[in-house]
Amino acid sequence: MSISHVVSPARTVDESGERILRYTLSDRINHWIAGLAYIYCLITGLGFWSPYMFWLTILVGGGPTARFWHPWFGLVFCGSAFWMYKVWRNDMLTNDADLAWRKAMKYYIRNEDEKLPPIDRFNYGQKAFFWLMFYGAIFLVLSGVVLWFPELVPWSLRWLRYLAVTVHVTAALATIGGFIIHIYMGTAMVRGGFTSIIRGEVSAAWAKTHHRLWYERVTGRRERG
Amino acid sequence: MSQATLAIRRISGHPGPVPGAGVERASQVCKLIDTTTCIGCKACEVACLEWNGYTFTDTVFNNSYQTMPETAWNYWNLIKFNEHETKDGGLMLLMRKDQCMHCADPGCLAACPADGAIVQYANGIVDFQQDHCIGCGYCMTGCPFDIPKFNPSTKKVFKCTLCSDRVSVGLEPACIKACPTGCLHFGTKDDMTDLAATRTQQLREHFGFENAGVYDPPGVGGTGVIYVLHDATNPEAYGGLPKNPRVPWVVRLWKGPAKWIGNLAMLGGILGVTLHYLRFGPKEVEANENDKNNQKDRKGAQP
Numbered sequence: 001m002s003i004s005h006v007v008s009p010a011r012t013v014d015e016s017g018e019r020i021l022r023y024t025l026s027d028r029i030n031h032w033i034a035g036l037a038y039i040y041c042l043i044t045g046l047g048f049w050s051p052y053m054f055w056l057t058i059l060v061g062g063g064p065t066a067r068f069w070h071p072w073f074g075l076v077f078c079g080s081a082f083w084m085y086k087v088w089r090n091d092m093l094t095n096d097a098d099l100a101w102r103k104a105m106k107y108y109i110r111n112e113d114e115k116l117p118p119i120d121r122f123n124y125g126q127k128a129f130f131w132l133m134f135y136g137a138i139f140l141v142l143s144g145v146v147l148w149f150p151e152l153v154p155w156s157l158r159w160l161r162y163l164a165v166t167v168h169v170t171a172a173l174a175t176i177g178g179f180i181i182h183i184y185m186g187t188a189m190v191r192g193g194f195t196s197i198i199r200g201e202v203s204a205a206w207a208k209t210h211h212r213l214w215y216e217r218v219t220g221r222r223e224r225g
Numbered sequence: 226m227s228q229a230t231l232a233i234r235r236i237s238g239h240p241g242p243v244p245g246a247g248v249e250r251a252s253q254v255c256k257l258i259d260t261t262t263c264i265g266c267k268a269c270e271v272a273c274l275e276w277n278g279y280t281f282t283d284t285v286f287n288n289s290y291q292t293m294p295e296t297a298w299n300y301w302n303l304i305k306f307n308e309h310e311t312k313d314g315g316l317m318l319l320m321r322k323d324q325c326m327h328c329a330d331p332g333c334l335a336a337c338p339a340d341g342a343i344v345q346y347a348n349g350i351v352d353f354q355q356d357h358c359i360g361c362g363y364c365m366t367g368c369p370f371d372i373p374k375f376n377p378s379t380k381k382v383f384k385c386t387l388c389s390d391r392v393s394v395g396l397e398p399a400c401i402k403a404c405p406t407g408c409l410h411f412g413t414k415d416d417m418t419d420l421a422a423t424r425t426q427q428l429r430e431h432f433g434f435e436n437a438g439v440y441d442p443p444g445v446g447g448t449g450v451i452y453v454l455h456d457a458t459n460p461e462a463y464g465g466l467p468k469n470p471r472v473p474w475v476v477r478l479w480k481g482p483a484k485w486i487g488n489l490a491m492l493g494g495i496l497g498v499t500l501h502y503l504r505f506g507p508k509e510v511e512a513n514e515n516d517k518n519n520q521k522d523r524k525g526a527q528p
Contacts (some may be wrong), residue, residue, distance in 0.1 A: 035336040047362060048338045050484060063359030064380065080417075083232050111505045150362035161366040169479060173487050176293035177494055184498035191509050206510040 006074075018203040020218060027087065031197055034080035037073045038179065045172055071148045076143060079169040081137035086132065091121045097213060098124040118212030125185075129178050135177040143167035226230055231337065253414035254392060257421055258322050259453040261407035261428060261437075261464065265304055265406040268389040269406040272403030273302035283495065294498075296323060301385040302400055305464025317455070320353040321463040322400070322409070325372045325385035327351045327449030332472035335480050336367025349414065349449040350389045387449065395469065417451060418520035424453050444471040 008202040012075035024032070047057035057066040100117040102124045103109075107115040122130070146153060153160050186193045192206045207215035216222055236243050271293060274281065282300060285293040290306045330353045334343040342357040343364065353373070357398040359382035364373040373382045388398035396402075397411040403458075410420060421439040428437035438457025441447050452466070460466035 048359075048363075051338070051340065054338065055342050057359075063357075067359040067361050090493065109501070109505070111508055113508065147362075151377070155371045158366075158371075162473050165479055166475055167367060169483060169487070173490060174490055180491070180494040180498060184502070188498075188502055189507055190508050203510065205241050208247070209510045210508075 012032045018204040018206055020207050020215070021200055022196045022202045022207070023200045024198065028197055028200055030080050030083050030087075033085065034077055037077035037080065038175075039076060040073040041070055042176065049169075050174075051204075071144055074118055074144050078137040078141040081134050083143065084130070085134055088122075089097070092130045094119070094124065094127055107191070113209060119210055119214075120217065121214040125181075125208070132178045133175055136171045136178075139167055139171040143171065230437045242426065252261065252347055254387070254449060255349070255414040255417040256387065257410040257412075257417040257453070258450065259408040259410070259421075259424055260319065260321050261424070261432075261434075261453060262305070262406050263320045263454055264406055264408075264442055265306060265318070267292065267304055268403040269322055269400035269409065270300075270302050272302065272399040273385075274300070276303065276391070276399035277386075277490060296372065296374060298376040298383040298451070301325070301383070307462060307464050308490060309462050319455075319463050320473055321466065323464060324400075324450065325351065325387065326370055327385075327387055329448065330472065331477060332367035332369055332445065333364035333373055334367075335472055336363040336476050338363060341408075348392065350387045350392065351449070352389050353382060353384060354388050356378075358382055367413030367471060367472060367476045369467060373380070410477065414449070416445075421453050426451065428453070428455065440466065440469075441471050444469050466516075 001111045040060065044060060047055070047063070050069075054063070060066050060069070062160050065105055067184045096121045097117060100120050105111065105124065105134045108123070108125075143164040143166075146160055147168055150161055186197065190210070192202055196202045196206075202218070204215070207218075233243055234243070236395060254308070279299040282293075282297065285291075287294065289308075290304075292303060295298065296303045302322065302324045305321045305323050305438065307321075308315045309319045311317055320397070327350055329349065329519045331343070333353075334345060334351060338361060339357050342354055343351065344354060345351045358381045360382065362375055362382065363371075364382055365371075365375065367467040371377045373384050375382050388396070388400075391398060401409045401411040410417060412420075418441070420463055421441075421470065425439055428434040432487045436458045438454060439456060440452035440454055440460055452460075452463075454460060454463060456462065466480045
């Protein structure tokens, strides 16, 4: 193992130096619109969530400013979630390979990837994360509209306010759980993942290791063993 | 009157003990509204607007004496008129001055996320500090009386202050000052409770209102505004006064256990991924098959 490999494992290249396009430019732009909008909503939302985190709103211009923009960025996030649904929906459907992979997920967690069955473009965890964020965005926007304009909810329908608070908090916490794991895996755990969503490409070795069926599908090669 | 706001500890050249020294009274203030002597003149509405610097807005006619259906961000004090048929077929025009109740356990304050936007003074007045208000409207969700009202142009929420500015300098609230029948009283909570009890007894014994009673709902810890009602068993008849108001349980859960469960879960998640990294480290993809074999060898050497 060379020194450069240790210093920058994400730059690992196949012997041939072959790179495979994993995310198109529009995939990447949309991912980062979603990511930045989510992070804005996370910072401001945590500020509204707890007095111990209210200082977070100062970072983005103060409480009233945070309150003004939080719903708008929420709409941006939801919009990009729908865009992802449009382009990734088919790749995100759970198939038989995923079920086999899910059964063997403990090997994935322990970094014993050689014991995992081959899978297509996304693994079961990525798919679960996608659907969590997609449905999370829908619930957050539906409840968020009520929280955006509480003064327009008539007193006789005040149960809507209570329901909206419950749904918004529950959906937010669920997406935060997914977000923590997503950030960890994308930046620290799965080397090569972060550059793939920046530059769009992965090495052939990366594709073969993590997404063998996808590698075979996009390259037309069948290399077993 | 103004001297009474400062308690005296020592007096120069004064023989004997200081009058009143060592005497303590409950500092809780209270407004008593005797609905049985209200004549619906709306002097309190006018006084409230005048003192707080608001002009009259358009009124809404709904075939009654009522000025508008409910209080507004710039109209904090509204008499609710209700025609009520008694059991023996008689007609009563119930009139209740509606405004902030200044709960001892305020739902608006519990729900508010902004540091310092809602305060409860030691005298019991619950006051909004618009400088700190972020305009989220959570107070409107927390209030069981539908009192906080949103100003869409400034994006701040407003409500009755119980004239905290007047009370702090020893004056009674503007509405009390204006009431011509004496149906409004202002004083300590103890005095007002006593007065209300006396009036209730009168109503029961001399006027035949056997259900007369005091409205001081315990569900919100009692209120800084209490009512004498002809029929305390049916407060809803007085323009929808809730029978047993409480801070909504969703708000209690949201601002209580959910906060800590959620925070612990988030911390747990961060801790979990950190521990995972320390235990298992990153997934690295080998440059080629040779490297992969090398890795396997290394793994075998260092289990």
